């Protein structure tokens with residue numbers, strides 16, 4: 001059976017025409033069967049019609065997150081990132097239980113869905129619980145089991161065991177439509193050369209996406225130069241890290257040569273402007289990266305680095321930071337930011353089944369109300385995109401569907417008991433903070 005969503009305004013994704021009014025999307029078996037202007041729609045005998053007031057568009061793709069860190073939201077405010085990690089994050093994370101991660105992910109998944117995020121890329125401990133919570137909430141997720149080498153976190157197992165966990169997860173989740181498994185080596189500054197080579201080998205053998213923090217802080221490059229005599233990206237390339245698809249989170253401190261290597265190797269970048277601002281990391285050179293053909297998505301980073309899981313805020317910060325960095329008011333447009341939040345984010349993950357509402361894509365859609373103050377005045381249809389990016393917020397999102405399943409209805413997340421999740425996170429966060 002096909003469900004036909006008839007919307008006041010439809011944005012299928014970047015392309016031409018950019019907006020149609022009215023527009024409709026036919027969904028069958030969780031995927032888009034047809035999308036376009038109402039007048040051009042095919043005749044279908046059996047169809048369920050759903051009226052959608054406002055704007056219907058693809059859901060947001062969050063390309064870098066550690067969502068269960070809802071448990072650590074607000075902790076260590078104001079510390080530089082090295083002290084924030086070693087003094088506040090790692091001691092608490094050393095006390096995490098699988099159930100903590102399940103509930104942290106559950107609450108964060110509800111927030112992501114309410115904020116219009118339909119796909120999130122996750123790197124966190126107890127990845128099976130991350131995947132289970134995401135699946136239970138109805139959130140599409142690329143779960144990248146972390147690889148870490150730290151004596152304080154030794155109870156997460158040896159590197160060999162961690163890589164084994166990742167391979168087991170691939171088998172366990174292979175039938176899921178929502179969950180994909182990759183590999184999440186933390187960074188070059190927390191992993192030795194031998195371990196990084198093991199990661200590259202396993203990823204190539206299993207054809208896994210590698211998701212890693214790259215050049216978030218200036219010192220990462222200096223350390224890499226000291227250790228290998230090569231810049232960060234050249235080093236990663238030399239040890240085989242780009243044999244499979246690679247997603248570089250942050251990418252702030254990249255040399256000219258590094259940027260060229262990213263482009264040549266079709267590496268995707270997750271731009272995290274809110275987190276980069278909070279930790280004083282720097283402003284990533286995304287205008288130059290995009291000019292070279294590197295797909296750049298937007299990432300909220302974990303709620304401990306950001307507090308919010310809000311792609312609207314990331315779109316606005318991405319534009320402001322790019323314009324400041326380039327000293328140009330057209331360095332990044334609202335449509336550029338919206339593209340990064342949807343189709344280009346999907347490209348950064350090398351995914352061809354999400355990010356727009358073209359036929360064949362998963363029906364991951366959001367409905368934004370356009371009758372509130374944020375969308376007033378609407379003098380021309382193009383104002384919709386300007387207002388969507390510059391003035392809308394999660395409060396304007398009325399409906400969210402993932403794979404055709406409605407998970408947010410009238411601004412409520414129906415797939416998660418949000419009150420229970422808040423209670424669980426509050427109690428568990430207190431225990432983690434007290435040690």
Ligand SMILES: [Zn+2]
Pocket residue numbers: 064065066213249301302
């Ligand atoms: Zn991160």
